[in-house]
Amino acid sequence: MSGIVDDDEDEQPSNPSATAPDDDAVDKRNKLLIEIWKQAVDTQKHFNDMCVKSRQLGLTFVAASLGAALYLFIRSTPAGSDAEAAASRSISAYSYSVCGHSIILHVSLAIIIAAAAAVYAVRRLDLGVYHQMLRGAVTFGEDLEEKHIRHIVGLQKGMTQAISHFSRHSDAAAKPDGDGQYRYWGEDKRNAGEKLKGFYNFLFGLLAFLAFLVFVASNFLKAAG
Numbered sequence: 001m002s003g004i005v006d007d008d009e010d011e012q013p014s015n016p017s018a019t020a021p022d023d024d025a026v027d028k029r030n031k032l033l034i035e036i037w038k039q040a041v042d043t044q045k046h047f048n049d050m051c052v053k054s055r056q057l058g059l060t061f062v063a064a065s066l067g068a069a070l071y072l073f074i075r076s077t078p079a080g081s082d083a084e085a086a087a088s089r090s091i092s093a094y095s096y097s098v099c100g101h102s103i104i105l106h107v108s109l110a111i112i113i114a115a116a117a118a119v120y121a122v123r124r125l126d127l128g129v130y131h132q133m134l135r136g137a138v139t140f141g142e143d144l145e146e147k148h149i150r151h152i153v154g155l156q157k158g159m160t161q162a163i164s165h166f167s168r169h170s171d172a173a174a175k176p177d178g179d180g181q182y183r184y185w186g187e188d189k190r191n192a193g194e195k196l197k198g199f200y201n202f203l204f205g206l207l208a209f210l211a212f213l214v215f216v217a218s219n220f221l222k223a224a225g
Helices: 002-011 015-076 083-089 107-153 159-168 192-223
Strands: 093-098 101-106 173-176 182-185
Touching (some): 015 159, 015 192
Antiparallel strands (some): 093 101
């Protein structure tokens, strides 16, 4: 009888072997979540690069336009009593009569207006297309980190969540607590879209101010003397 009992006990599976399949399933699930998170981060990087390149293109065009406008304005602005006649002969300045008053329009003014139009096109492309896709990728990453990733790594926030926190709060801060976990806080919330709109509005204001200066200077120099 004892031999039969021993044989039955040997045939029974041990507890560790019974839990092994569950551990393997958890590991596979975690690895799959990490791969999905990597793809989400790569997507965020892709759309962020597109946003940055569009802004660089716009700023480069603006800088080149302002340089050309300044060069043409300094080299060819008519001045003195012969300003109106010089403007009529110059390819850089044109004179018009409006209600009996002669007005000089310098070609630099057209260049600045073209720069403003380019900034507007870049703004529409940036805020209306690339930034919206980036926000979608970031939202997906935050959702994934909140529900899955941060529990795996044992942190209060995932990488996407931490970046978004510092991007959306001008007074954002994070310090380790007594248990070593970082605590995040910030009150002055302003999302990246609002900051970008402020940036483009500043560019429009600067170009409008420069166009006004060119117009006033052209006609003031005409009248001087």
